[in-house]
Amino acid sequence: MTAQIIDGKAIAANVKVWLKQQISQLKQQHQKVPHLACVLVGENADSASYVRSKLKTANDLGMQVSDLHLPAEISQDQLLQKIQQLNLDQNINGILVQLPLPKHIDENLIIETINPEKDVDGLHPQNLGKLFANQDGIKSCTPLGCMILIDSVLSDLSGKNALVIGRSTLVGKPMAAMLLNADCSVQIAHSKTKNLAALCQQADIIIAAAGAPKLVKADWVKAEAVLIDVGLTWDQTAKQGKGGLVGDIDFASVSEKAAAITPVPGGVGPMTIAGLMLNSFEATCRQNNLPVVVYR
Numbered sequence: 001m002t003a004q005i006i007d008g009k010a011i012a013a014n015v016k017v018w019l020k021q022q023i024s025q026l027k028q029q030h031q032k033v034p035h036l037a038c039v040l041v042g043e044n045a046d047s048a049s050y051v052r053s054k055l056k057t058a059n060d061l062g063m064q065v066s067d068l069h070l071p072a073e074i075s076q077d078q079l080l081q082k083i084q085q086l087n088l089d090q091n092i093n094g095i096l097v098q099l100p101l102p103k104h105i106d107e108n109l110i111i112e113t114i115n116p117e118k119d120v121d122g123l124h125p126q127n128l129g130k131l132f133a134n135q136d137g138i139k140s141c142t143p144l145g146c147m148i149l150i151d152s153v154l155s156d157l158s159g160k161n162a163l164v165i166g167r168s169t170l171v172g173k174p175m176a177a178m179l180l181n182a183d184c185s186v187q188i189a190h191s192k193t194k195n196l197a198a199l200c201q202q203a204d205i206i207i208a209a210a211g212a213p214k215l216v217k218a219d220w221v222k223a224e225a226v227l228i229d230v231g232l233t234w235d236q237t238a239k240q241g242k243g244g245l246v247g248d249i250d251f252a253s254v255s256e257k258a259a260a261i262t263p264v265p266g267g268v269g270p271m272t273i274a275g276l277m278l279n280s281f282e283a284t285c286r287q288n289n290l291p292v293v294v295y296r
């Protein structure tokens, strides 16, 4: 193996140590405790597991949490009312609606209803707009976590060629904006892109967020490239047929060639939750007109 493995679990642990200290200071000096409300609709087992993990992490960091588990049959209007209640609740600093939502609910409408100041996922159009305008606002959690991972191996991003594979609102688009704000030259590839291999070969940084298992191959990447794998797909053939999670990068071959790479699992996933915790702390500071201390 030639590549440096970017250990997302360890980096997320460092973020949490820092945050726990910040939250303790916030409590001591200003008597404020961040309060995160997690809204889960229905019985999707993966979503329930992510929400449990978010609630536990927030609790471990000294935050207050509210766990709202709503039935899959809840109407869109009832869910909108719930969000409005949380918006008005002075005790709540952060609102997170776990995605995906059941098919009868318009996700965009729900996200647009969250007060942008409490939108700790950073998915409200106002927060996305601020990100694209390079203004202060809440940044999308997964791209925020990816930037911390990239910064752990590259000290200067200025002028680097970055390629984002995937154009989702959750990851691809905000990721591209963050890299652009860090002075990278950014390209976005997607399912209709022609000759992805050639684009990869020019990239100093590749963020793979296409949901296409093992898409990026070793002969597509430069030896100096840094690769961040956002993909997470269950593959029954992995681990000699026992099954396992795989990313969008062919880890076994690419890790023999590139400079640095995140593993799956243990790369981006833990940093998504760390990003959410950073946002919950930051939102609480902003809501109380306190100076925002930025991690790193």
Ligand SMILES: Nc1nc2c(c(=O)[nH]1)N[C@@H](CN(C=O)c1ccc(C(=O)N[C@@H](CCC(=O)O)C(=O)O)cc1)CN2
Pocket (backbone or CB within 6 Å): 050, 096, 097, 098, 099, 100, 121, 141, 142, 232, 245, 264, 265, 266, 267, 268, 269, 270, 272, 273
């Ligand atoms: N409202 C949101 N919904 C969703 C988001 C989000 O950021 N906000 N992202 C994903 C799910 N997600 C968090 O919600 C998430 C996914 C994966 C992980 C993670 O730590 N994965 C582990 C592997 C987990 C396993 O073993 O099953 C890893 O990569 O190491 C954390 C959070 C969609 N919905």
Ligand SMILES: [Mg+2]
Pocket (backbone or CB within 6 Å): 101, 102, 103, 104, 105, 106, 107
């Ligand atoms: Mg839907």
